[in-house]
Amino acid sequence: MGIRKKTNKSPPVFSHEFIIQNHADIVSCVAMVFLLGLMFEVTAKVAVFFVTVQYNVTITTNEGPDETSINFFHHGLKDLATVFFYMLVAIIMHAIIQEYVLDKINRRMHFSKTKHSKFNESGQLSAFYLCSCVWGASILVSEHFLSNPVRLWEGYPHTLMLFQMKFFYICQMGYWLHALPELYFQKTKKEDILRQLVYISLYLVQIGGAYLLNLTRLGLVLLVLHYFVELVFHVSRLIYFSNENNQAGFTVWAILFVLGRLLTLSLSVLTVGFGLAGSEQGLDLASGNFNVLIVRITVLAVICVTQAFMMWKFINFQLRRWREHAQAQSMKKKPVPTKSKSSKKENKANGVNGAVTSNAADSPRARKEKSS
Numbered sequence: 001m002g003i004r005k006k007t008n009k010s011p012p013v014f015s016h017e018f019i020i021q022n023h024a025d026i027v028s029c030v031a032m033v034f035l036l037g038l039m040f041e042v043t044a045k046v047a048v049f050f051v052t053v054q055y056n057v058t059i060t061t062n063e064g065p066d067e068t069s070i071n072f073f074h075h076g077l078k079d080l081a082t083v084f085f086y087m088l089v090a091i092i093m094h095a096i097i098q099e100y101v102l103d104k105i106n107r108r109m110h111f112s113k114t115k116h117s118k119f120n121e122s123g124q125l126s127a128f129y130l131c132s133c134v135w136g137a138s139i140l141v142s143e144h145f146l147s148n149p150v151r152l153w154e155g156y157p158h159t160l161m162l163f164q165m166k167f168f169y170i171c172q173m174g175y176w177l178h179a180l181p182e183l184y185f186q187k188t189k190k191e192d193i194l195r196q197l198v199y200i201s202l203y204l205v206q207i208g209g210a211y212l213l214n215l216t217r218l219g220l221v222l223l224v225l226h227y228f229v230e231l232v233f234h235v236s237r238l239i240y241f242s243n244e245n246n247q248a249g250f251t252v253w254a255i256l257f258v259l260g261r262l263l264t265l266s267l268s269v270l271t272v273g274f275g276l277a278g279s280e281q282g283l284d285l286a287s288g289n290f291n292v293l294i295v296r297i298t299v300l301a302v303i304c305v306t307q308a309f310m311m312w313k314f315i316n317f318q319l320r321r322w323r324e325h326a327q328a329q330s331m332k333k334k335p336v337p338t339k340s341k342s343s344k345k346e347n348k349a350n351g352v353n354g355a356v357t358s359n360a361a362d363s364p365r366a367r368k369e370k371s372s
Contacts, residue, residue: 023185024095031088050085053166054078072160074288075211079170086174094182097127111241119241120186122234128175129231136224139164145217152221152267153275157214159288165220169211172223176203202306209302213295214288218271222264222303229253229260257314261307268303272296 011017019026037047057072102123111119140146143162161169179200183193210219236249276291283292 020185020187023181024092024099027088027091027095031085031092034085049078049081051082053082053163053170057160059160071163073163073166074159074161075166082170083173083177086171087177090171090175090178091181091185094124094178097124109242115241117189117192118237122237122241126231126234126238129227129234132172133224133227133231135164135168136220136227139168139220140224143217145221149267149270150275152217152271153279156276156279156291157288158217159214161216165216168220169207169216172207173204173211176200176207206302206306209299213290213299215272215299218267221267225260225263229256232256254314254318261311265304265307268300272299272303 011021034047034050037043038051053073055074055076055078057074058069059072060067060069098120102120105123106116106119109119142164143151145151179196182188183196188196207219207223210216232249233253236247236253239246239249273296276296279291280289281291282289283295
């Protein structure tokens with residue numbers, strides 16, 4: 001993310017610079033249109049698709065005087081409108097954090113352009129990962145997925161979700177979709193665009209895949225685990241920018257990263273490879289059942305390839321750090337050649353303007369004394 005230079009001269013309306021400087025206000029106006037649409041009966045039927053979570057199903061339990069109703073949700077095409085609206089919300093929140101938190105810290109710290117970009121990236125992602133971890137962990141505890149791991153595959157397909165589960169996935173997809181226009185709004189460097197696109201695509205493919213294949217329970221556990229490891233990394237990088245001597249956080253992150261990859265593979269193989277293999281199998285699009293061999297193999301292949309790619313990037317990152325550290329240590333130990341004071345005096349005595357002359361015995365005065 002590049003540094004936006006503020007100038008007194010306002011750019012032309014609808015120019016690139018005008019859109020970049022005022023993109024948060026423009027997006028806020030678009031989001032406000034949907035909210036105002038809820039106030040009028042004519043537009044409320046359309047606006048509700050964007051603002052509220054769709055596909056509500058009410059199920060009653062305990063017939064009789066103790067009868068209770070529970071609201072569940074399933075996915076469908078109308079979710080695209082809801083994801084679009086919360087993508088707009090994510091753009092607005094991104095701008096608020098950037099302007100009122102990160103930009104103020106940047107002015108105090110006086111970072112270089114490279115550090116400025118990385119600091120903004122880590123600051124934004126730290127806030128998102130922290131909120132997602134707390135939110136996801138609360139769902140895991142309330143649904144007893146951690147205390148009873150069998151629930152990760154028991155009763156598949158998990159077509160019905162509670163409000164918190166579905167809204168969590170809607171917000172996740174909205175956030176990672178908002179990262180695409182942010183590449184333009186934040187003036188991302190050309191050499192960083194490909195890395196960011198790969199990063200965003202991996203999140204969208206795997207979150208969307210878990211949502212559509214009704215693997216939301218497994219996806220939630222893996223997301224919380226991954227987000228926690230990433231949160232440690234970005235917080236460590238923020239601490240490093242404030243004090244370059246404090247690098248202990250990276251060591252903790254390195255350990256958690258390896259453990260996170262092992263846990264991800266273990267849970268994936270346990271749930272998809274063994275748990276779903278022993279459940280009811282068959283391909284039924286109407287009921288949302290995708291429990292067939294080819295789908296299970298594809299899901300495991302995508303997870304394993306992603307984990308292998310992340311480990312490869314991690315190993316290259318660590319090797320580069322060790323190489324830079326070794327070079328820095330060798331530069332400190334290497335002695336710097338210095339000329340002694342005596343040699344400087346001899347050069348002054350025997351040379352003129354840095355050029356060495358003949359010995360003193362070969363001077364005209366010395367030859368005259370010898371002849372006499």
